[in-house]
Amino acid sequence: MSPREVERVREIQGDFADVKLPELPAVPGMIKPSEARYLYWLASTEYLGHGAVVELGSFLGASATHLAAGLRDGGLGGELHCFDRFLWDRDHAAKFDLGIEVGEDYRAHFEQNVRRVYDGVRAHSVELSELTWDRGPVELLFVDAPKKFAELEATLTAFSPHLEPDQALLAFQDFAHAPSYAVALVIAGLGEPLELKHVVAGGSTASFLLREPLPHDARAWRELDFSRWTRTRMIDAFEGLAARIRLDDVRRKLAPGLAMALWDVGAKNEALARVRALDFDEPLQRHWQRMAGGPLYERYDGLFLARGFTRPAPRGNALTRFVRGLLGGKPGE
Ligand SMILES: C[S@@+](CC[C@H](N)C(=O)[O-])C[C@H]1O[C@@H](n2cnc3c(N)ncnc32)[C@H](O)[C@@H]1O
Structure with a gap:
């Protein structure tokens, strides 16, 4: 086993404060400083070079810049494929001023931001529902756009045949973002094949190493559709996964997700009782x-x-x- 493969076995829950970032252009974005350090560390020291690095949800390139710099500095090269619809929307306009109109394509801004760091970056303008992948194994899959079951299903359908056990690492930026509770429930539903590896303090990212092949068929995805689960199964799955998070801030952020999930399936009293009891x-x-x-x-x-x-x-x-x-x-x- 190479030192990087040995390192892969370690579970880390922390703020990655000892990661030293190189000088990078400031890119507006939605990730926290600890997540930026984590992504750089992931691509520069954990990446084994066995497949592509794929990002779903790139916006203007904040996370991509850190993944790209990690690939550049890690010495193994590797391609970074970034998927996004790259269309400026009202939410973007409410938070950032890019000087463009709602509905305009901002992919050129993304490319300009990330290409100056690393030229192995490929941008793909696509809707999540239309995702496809035919470029071989994917080793790092950074997921920062799919938040709902259907989007996660589209992601798994496109990528699961290209994820190799013991090599592919799946990082979910919205793992602890409570309204994106579908991420945690789908991970919990997948169970054993996903081994918790990294949780990033101060952010909401958690990563999982693939240990067994993921199912590829539509029947398996139907099983993962938690809206068809019993409430007990939903609660047990969510709580079982949450119990593995040792970082207080991340666990606290994630916890209301179960109340939101119960609210959405109509279990309003149970949802209210749970949200009142939260810390x-x-x-x-x-x-x-x-x-x-x-x-x-x-x-x-x-x-x-x-x-x-x-x-x-x-x-x-x-x-x-x-x-x-x-x-x-x-x-x-
Ligand atoms: C949370 S932002 C990504 C933030 C980025 N990773 C960063 O570091 O700043 C989510 C991105 O996903 C994209 N997105 C959301 N839903 C999408 C969909 N259905 N299809 C394609 N892209 C989508 C948005 O355009 C947005 O840029």
Whole structure:
């Protein structure tokens, strides 16, 4: 076994603070600093060179830049294939100013950001539902777009025939993002073939080493569809996986996902009881406050209210804030 293969056997749950990043261009993105360090470390020291590195969900290239720099510095080369629809949407426009219109293609921005780091990057403009792959084994699959069962099913359908046991590592950026609970449930449903390897503190990424081939057929995917499971199975699967997370911040972030899953299948009382019993620390409190201001509030209003989060009123202009002030409301209320 090479030193990299030996290293692969270790389970690491931490913030990867000892990873020294090279100088890299600043790229706007949605990953946390600990996740950036992790991705660089993964591609530079864990990658064995047995297959391609694939990223699903690239946005402007923040995560891709770190994977790309890792491949560049790791000495094994390797191609990085990045899949995204690369179309600027309202959510992007609300958070970032790229000077382009909603609906415009931003792939050229992605390519410009990542190519200056490494030229082995290939961008693919595609909808997740249309994913296909015919370029041989995939060794690192970084998943940062599929969040719902159908998208995860499309991902597994396209890639599972190309994932080799003991070599392929699957990293899920949304693992601990509670509204993306489908990621955890599908991983739990796959069971034994996926061995927990890395959990990134301060972020929501967890990675799994493939130990046995994944099933390829539609019947197996139907089995994974947790909306058909009993509630007990759903709870046991989620809690069994969550119990393996030792990092408090990640476990706390993930936990409300089960309440959201139960809410979505109509088990509202059980969902409410669970969300009330959760341990919310200060960062999670802030995270939920931010979520309460977005589209998730409509869907999970009961859960937000049960934790005391109301939808923040629109900020309004200076005049409405002045009038509200006269009437006794707080600014921004
Ligand atoms: C969370 S962002 C990725 C963030 C990125 N990894 C980073 O480091 O900043 C998710 C990306 O997935 C893409 N995406 C979401 N749903 C998609 C779909 N159905 N098909 C293709 N791309 C999709 C979005 O365009 C977006 O760029």
